[in-house]
Amino acid sequence: MSPSADDPPFPECPDPPGQTLAVIAEVLYLxxxxxxxxxxxxxxxxxxxKEGGAPQLARCHLRQTVAASLWAVALLGAANGLILLLGGYAMPATWVVVILYFTVCHSTLVLLGVxxxxxxxxGRTFIYPVVGRRCDG
Known part of the structure; x- marks a missing residue:
């Protein structure tokens, strides 16, 4: 039987449970x-x-984004600490640290978020490399 012009090219697949919450978690992270x-x-x-009883897909993405966000805070704190160790915000070395932070750390975290x-x-799980936490089924 050939498909008619009204039939979609691909059959509709239902979204996996927790997909919407997983997408929201990733958008909030970004x-x-x-x-x-x-x-x-x-x-x-x-x-x-709030969503402790969420489906596994949503729990996994929530866990990953919270862990990566905490790492982002830690890396930003480390960059600020390094700036203070190098003499404060008035020193030329400040810009080296800022540019390195944004080039290496921040852009990597953004790309992982994307x-x-x-x-x-x-509708798939994702574990952030290095900074992510395991998603136990």
Missing amino acids: MNLLLLPGFAFLILLGLYF LGLAKAMA
Whole structure:
């Protein structure tokens, strides 16, 4: 039987349980890094603690994004500590540290967030390399 013109090219697949919450978690993670630092993290933390009974996909993405956000805070704190050790914010070395931080740390965390968002939109789990936590089934 040949498909008619009204049939979609691919059959509809239902979204996996927890996919919407997984996407929201990844979007909040990226918003925390790029648009609304702190505010988006508080919303993400609220979801993390509120959605303990969420499906495994959502729990995994929530766990990953909270862990990566905490690492982002730690790395930013380390960069600030290094700036203070090098003589404070008035020193030329400050810009070296700032540029290195944004080039290496911040951009890596953003790219991992984009990859996590793509996986969430595909309905798949994702463990952030190095900074992520295991997703136990």
